[in-house]
Every structure is written in C-alpha cells, then in structure tokens.
Amino acid sequence: TPYRVDVVTIFPEYLAPLRQSLLGKAAERGLVAIGVHDLRRWTDDVHRTVDDAPYGGGPGMVMRPEPWARALEAVRPPGTRLVVPTPAGRSFTQAVAAEWAAEPGLVFACGRYEGIDQRVADWAARHGPVSEVSIGDYVLAGGESAVLVMVEAVTRLIPGVVGNRESVEYDSHADGLLEGPSYTRPASWRGLDVPPVLLSGDHAAIARWRRAESLRRTAARRPDLLAALPEDALGPADRAV
Numbered sequence: 001t002p003y004r005v006d007v008v009t010i011f012p013e014y015l016a017p018l019r020q021s022l023l024g025k026a027a028e029r030g031l032v033a034i035g036v037h038d039l040r041r042w043t044d045d046v047h048r049t050v051d052d053a054p055y056g057g058g059p060g061m062v063m064r065p066e067p068w069a070r071a072l073e074a075v076r077p078p079g080t081r082l083v084v085p086t087p088a089g090r091s092f093t094q095a096v097a098a099e100w101a102a103e104p105g106l107v108f109a110c111g112r113y114e115g116i117d118q119r120v121a122d123w124a125a126r127h128g129p130v131s132e133v134s135i136g137d138y139v140l141a142g143g144e145s146a147v148l149v150m151v152e153a154v155t156r157l158i159p160g161v162v163g164n165r166e167s168v169e170y171d172s173h174a175d176g177l178l179e180g181p182s183y184t185r186p187a188s189w190r191g192l193d194v195p196p197v198l199l200s201g202d203h204a205a206i207a208r209w210r211r212a213e214s215l216r217r218t219a220a221r222r223p224d225l226l227a228a229l230p231e232d233a234l235g236p237a238d239r240a241v
C-alpha cells in the first residue's frame with residue numbers, strides 16, 4: 001500500500017509541485033499517494049470563513065477550529081500522524097523525516113495568518129499523534145512551503161522512491177555530519193584541480209579523506225551538529241582532524 005500524504009490548506013494550488021518530478025513518478029508507481037484538500041470545503045457560511053480575531057487581542061487573525069475538525073475527520077485516517085508546520089514547533093530534522101517515513105503516512109494541516117486555534121491540535125491528539133514542527137527559524141506566511149519541504153524529505157526515504165538507494169544512505173546528515181565536497185570531470189578546470197587522492201584509486205585513503213573533509217566542514221559550518229554527535233560517533237582517526 002502506498003505511503004499516504006494528505007494536506008489540508010486554503011491554497012491547494014500552492015501544493016501543485018507535489019505532483020511533479022520525484023514525487024510525481026513515485027505517485028505514478030504507486031509508492032506514494034498524495035491528496036490535497038481545500039479547507040474551505042468544510043466551512044458552513046456563504047463567505048466560507050476560516051479565520052477570526054484572536055481572543056485577548058493582538059495582531060492578525062487566527063484560524064477557526066470547527067472547519068479544521070470537520071476537515072480532519074474527513075481526511076485523516078485514525079491513528080495517522082497530524083503534522084502542523086509552525087515556527088513555534090520542534091525542529092524538523094533528517095532523523096524526524098526517517099521516523100515518519102517508517103509510518104503508513106502523514107496528514108498536514110497548513111496554518112495561515114497567526115496560526116490555528118490551539119484546541120485543534122489538542123482535539124486532534126485524541127485521534128492519533130500530533131507533531132507541531134518547524135523547518136527553520138524564520139517566519140513564513142503559512143505552512144505550505146514547509147509542507148513541500150517535509151514531504152520531499154520524508155518521501156525520498158521511502159524505499160523505491162529514490163532510484164539510487166545508496167545516495168540516500170550517504171546523504172548529508174545521514175551520519176550526523178555534513179557531506180564534504182564533490183567533484184567530477186575534468187580533473188583540471190580553469191586552473192582548479194580535483195584533490196589527487198580522489199584520482200588515486202586508493203579506496204581506503206579516499207574514505208579517510210572524505211571523512212576528514214566531512215568533519216572539517218561540519219566543524220566550520222555547523223559546530224552545533226558536532227556537539228550533538230553521540231560520544232562514540234567520533235573514532236580516534238577523527239580526532240586528528
């Protein structure tokens with residue numbers, strides 16, 4: 001059975017890219033099934049109202065709970081994780097993506113305005129896991145872009161979606177480190193040469209060099225990742241870097 005992704009949003013057309021390229025082929029091959037649903041379908045007034053003023057005052061508008069509950073009752077298979085993209089969420093990481101890829105599917109609730117009435121997440125938690133997650137420390141106009149990011153990160157981990165399985169294994173962040181530099185032909189290009197070890201055919205030396213480059217780059221660009229590594233992740237050779 002395909003990995004099922006459903007998205008509820010007031011901008012369904014924004015999620016059209018989910019049908020293209022990588023995901024499109026996976027959908028054609030029955031590996032992934034994607035549904036995009038317009039929240040306004042579950043409103044009950046002539047103006048199809050989805051938002052209202054925030055209790056307690058403050059800027060902007062908050063999305064009303066009732067249309068969301070009706071939409072989720074119609075769209076979310078019981079027990080399926082509900083993902084709510086929000087700048088106030090826990091961090092979405094490769095580890096989270098791998099965890100979710102092992103589940104039967106996901107339902108995404110895209111919030112616009114100043115977010116969704118908190119009671120929707122509280123109510124939804126009675127019918128399955130709910131994850132309020134952030135893809136980064138910046139504020140977007142709504143959750144739709146975050147859904148595109150998360151769906152891509154999760155579905156490429158589903159067996160068969162990415163042709164070359166090995167490339168998934170060797171992704172940046174797969175081992176908690178950043179991937180080092182990559183090179184291809186020509187060996188010398190505009191006065192810039194490919195590191196000779198990569199042309200040496202000495203696979204052990206190449207592996208050592210790549211690990212060292214990965215550690216060096218991680219230390220330079222993302223020391224936070226280095227600090228987060230489990231104790232035993234760095235071997236004696238690594239410490240020399």
Ligand SMILES: Nc1ncccc1[N+](=O)[O-]
Binds near residue numbers: 084087133135139142
């Ligand atoms: N950063 C975000 N801003 C708005 C909505 C969702 C967001 N996120 O990261 O999931």
